[in-house]
Amino acid sequence: MSGLPALLAAVIEIGVFVVKLALVLALVAQAARATPALRDDQWIRIVTRRMLRSPSRTRCSSRPSPCSPKRREEAA
Numbered sequence: 001m002s003g004l005p006a007l008l009a010a011v012i013e014i015g016v017f018v019v020k021l022a023l024v025l026a027l028v029a030q031a032a033r034a035t036p037a038l039r040d041d042q043w044i045r046i047v048t049r050r051m052l053r054s055p056s057r058t059r060c061s062s063r064p065s066p067c068s069p070k071r072r073e074e075a076a
Contacts, residue, residue, distance in 0.1 A: 038046075
C-alpha cells in the first residue's frame, strides 16, 4: 500500500505537466495565427536589404565611401 500514494502523486504530476504543455502550445499557436506571416518575396527583400547594409560588405567594397579622404579631394 505504500507504493500507491507515490504512484498517484506521479500520475497527478504527469497530468499537470501535460495540461501545462497543452496550454503553452495552444497559446503559441494562437500567437502565430495572430501575427501576420510574411510572404517569400518580403523575406527575400528584407534579407537582401540587410546583407547590402551589413558593415562587413562596406569594408570589403572596392569603391571608396563618400566620406573617404580620397572622395573629398575629388569633390573639391
